[in-house]
Amino acid sequence: MIAGIDIGSRSMELVLLDKNEMVLERKLPTTFDPASQLKIILDGVKADLISATGYGRKLVTEEICGAPCVSLTEIKAYALGISYLFPEARTILDIGGQDTKAISLMKNGKVAKFEMNDRCAAGTGKFLEHLATVFQLPIEEFGNYALGGTEPLTINSMCTVFAETEATSLMAQGKNPRDIALGLHASIVRRTTNMLHRVGLSEPFVFAGGVANNPCVINMLTDALNIKPLVPEGPDMVGALGSALYGKSLTEIS
């Protein structure tokens, strides 16, 4: 039994693999105390090996988990997870809580090239999450809300704080809030399409990570690229799945 864990800035996910079967999936918020959350998510889990990815991958140690532990980066984890779900996939976009990554894959599923946002949270899930609160909406509804707009208003700033200033000043001008929301989504899409072109976008193209739950981003991405992305079921579980697959590959070697 192999446990794959993805500890992101916002949430952590667990996938338990028995042979090739996913036998368990769990998700918890990371909170300010990830070590305690880790114990909770692993509660009752009997794994032979724990494989961790994500921002908090180094937190996972034998002492905390009671099983041998290994780690890998999100980039490799997403490559493994996506190749398992879509063996033909050539490009991956992963927008998570604080990171956005574009990955191109070779035919054998290995990473050929990747790009990551640097330093700030522009163009990541955090950006949308923060702006959803300005609209007093839960993040899960923000995408659908924006889809109700007709004409995206231009938001120039990529910076979360400045984008908020722009959005509120547009609100003060009496603009349609849905159009503002649409504009905010558009700014994320603009940023990620650049990243995708830098790694060389080719099909099949898979969109994963938490933001792939957002229908507005999917729509706008489709329009901007002229490619409809494949979105896995439970797009935020891919990291944990890839992580578990990595653990499994290690046990198979030995």
Next chain:
Amino acid sequence: MSESAYKEMWENLNLDVAAHDGLLEVLGKFYGDIYMSQQGRLQGMEYLDFVLSEVHGLRIKELMDAKAEGKKIIGTFCVFVPEELSLAVEAVQVGLCAGADAGTEAAETVVPRNTCALIKSFIGFKMAKICPYTESCDLIIGETTCDGKKKAYEAFGEMAPMHIMEVPQRKEASDRVLWKSEVLRLKDELEKLTGKTVTAESLKKGIKIVNEKRRALQRLNKLRAAKPTPISGRDVLLINQVSFYDDPIRFTASINDLCDQIDERIAKSEGIVPENTPRLMLSGCPMAVPNWKLPYIIESSGAVVVAEESCIGTRNSRDLVDESGETVEEMIDAICDRYMKIDCACFTPNNERMDNIKELAEEAGVDGVIHYSLMFCQPYTHETFKVEKALAGQDVPMLAIETDYSMEDVEQLKTRVEAFVEMIS
């Protein structure tokens, strides 16, 4: 020598002693974490540990003693300043490039915020009065290798005695003429400062000393690339950094000793990492002391650095000055030729650099290259694209990193470097 005696020396140099204590503390801790924690280091590294522990102590004392004997101290920021000439007038040449985030706020009052960390650092060190080397200098030689430096020296020149060399930007015959006139102008300036004349004999000696230093570094660069890797990339980087400010003769002897030890290791097939550890080359902007952030991240991500295409690396030691000249004129020509081979990104075009990178990657048998540029460094960041293309032609994968001296992006960098290492393993 006791700490208190150093204190007096620092006070005499007009350092801000409290701020300086702070810098030393950070440096010491950094050094401990990054260097002393390594396993299986060569004995010869003790020399470097010592040199570094005394970087603001004994070495400065030596500079003070030299000054007392009437010698002059020449500070430099760049590998374009011929140390041969300084030695020929019995001056001591030290590299000043600063690699720490200190005095940044002060620096930003005289240079724009969007300036590379290296420039802000050398200005910051000066304004915060924390660098005993800067304060010891009788003359500091600047050079026009990039717009940032060029303009920064105007501000720096108001705080310190400076001489600026104009480095050409192309490598045509007319540029060689310009460069030679600049080398001669430096010679005059040095002669005026020291009251000594560059003679055929003294210049020959200077050339010899610097060539020997470069030969030792060349030897080290060959040996480090053995499989399994006999010495960490961090240690070699440190050696290259120290080569800029330690006494050249002592340095050469110590590095040759160290190389003997490495020879023994290689004979026994002993490495500091397992044979199959991914081998990386670092390429790009210079890394001044104590800028060890990226090498440390790389070597704690399961890879080892086996080559450095950088001014604090092979660019400083790859070419020698021809030793056959007999007259001052001939030797000056030989010096000019040697320095015109430097493949700094400030040149246009700069195709030699691509060739040199390809060659080095091949020789050192690397699995990948990490191209490092300081944020806001136009010349090297521009060349990132070309380097990537040149390497792609040889199927060598490359990761481009743009960063500065701050620690805010360490986690990000770790993920990117680890992912790159996974990709090439």
